[in-house]
Amino acid sequence: MYDVVIVGAGAAGLSAALVLGRQKRSVLIVDGGRPRNAPAAEMHMYLGRDGGAPAHLLADGRAEIEAYPTVERISGQVSGVAGADGAFEVTIDDGRPVQVRKLFFAVGVTDVPWEIPGLAERWGSGVFHCPFCHGFETDGLTLAVLANGPDAALGAYVADRYSDDVVVCTNGPSTIPDPLRAMLDKTGARVVETPVEHIEGEPGSLRVFFADGSVLERQALYHRAPTTPNTALTRALGCEHFDDGCVRVDEFGKTTVPGVSAGGDAAHLAAVPEPVTLVAPAAADGVRAAVWLEQDLFAETFAD
Incomplete structure (x- = not known):
């Protein structure tokens, strides 16, 4: 019987394991091995590691938790969860069941870029999703923004902050609301409604090919891709979720299901x-949730 099983081994999961390991709790981390920011060469706004590689942070985190003998990390996927607070059963993809008192899910989301040839292949390398993460590095560059509807606000943002040459590519007829269109006009961002056929080039020299035969040369491209939260397991447990697919938590990191x-x-x-999808807040989430999981486990020891 483990005290806590942590599903996910990114910044949130590893931070939670570090806290619990230092409190001598028995912890199993199930590491799916597919961090969302793996394509990115750098991460930012993590104090002390600004500009460092995300892979280095995870490698250092894994090395740090190895110092705590009660923490075990395995590679794999969780295929099922069942039970209730104090007596959950987690099934690993190798078929073995694991008994555990508490659960912490740090499962992240999956980006789903538009189905434009060449877009997904350049994700995180020339094609960026977040001006907080990459805006400073694209300052003064010629930019394209693949967006339509309310998401075209990203075009107004980067045009206001980082570039005087921004083209918003809607990939078809515009559904940009009039107030937002006025914002784009005010910033000088141009809107192109011609469908995009494919994208070519290398970071710093990208080419957007349109259906009418025209080509747009840009130094960088932004695209806030739709995301799919990886919340099948929390749904299976009956946790409440929002319309955006994310699981609802309170100020202690607890879901609506006790023990989760x-x-x-x-x-x-x-x-x-919506969540602030940055590395530093994710790490903070893990620390916060782990502190209160520890408090609950401690209290239950005496309640028994």
């Missing part, structure tokens, strides 16, 4: 519209 906590990109408070 969550953090990172696939979880947020009811008071905020």
Whole structure:
């Protein structure tokens, strides 16, 4: 019987394991091995590691938790969860069942870029999703933004902050709301409604090919791809989820199911519209949730 099983071994999951390991809790981390930011060469806004490689942070985190003998990390996927607070059963993809008292889900989200040839292949390398993460590095460059509807606000943002040469490519007829269109006009961003056929080039020299035969040369491209939260397991347990697919948590990182906590990109408070999908908040989520999981485990020891 483990004290806590942590599903997901990114910044949130490893941070939770570090806290619990230091409290001598028996912890199993199930590491799916597919971090969302794996394509990115750098991460930012993580104090002390700004500009460092995401892979280095995870490697250092894994090495740090190895110092705690009660923490075990395995590679694999969780294929099923069942049970209730104090007596959960987790099934690993190799078929073995694991008994555990508490659960922490740090499962993240999956990006789903538009189906334009060449777009997904350049994800994180020349094609960026977040101006907080990459805006400073694209300052002064010629930019394209693949977006339509309300998401075209990203075009107004980068045009206001980082470039005086921004083209918003809607990949077809525009559904940009009039107030947002006025914002784009004010910033000088141009809107192109011609469908995009494919994207070629290398970072710093990209070419967007349109259906009418025209070509747009850009130094970088932004695309806030739709995301799919990886929340099948929390749904199976009956946790409440928002319309965006993320699991609902409270200020302690707890879901609506006793004994189940969550953090990172696939979880947020009811008071905020969406998670802040940055590495530092994910790590903070893991620390916060682990502290309160420890408090619950401690209290239950004496309640028994």
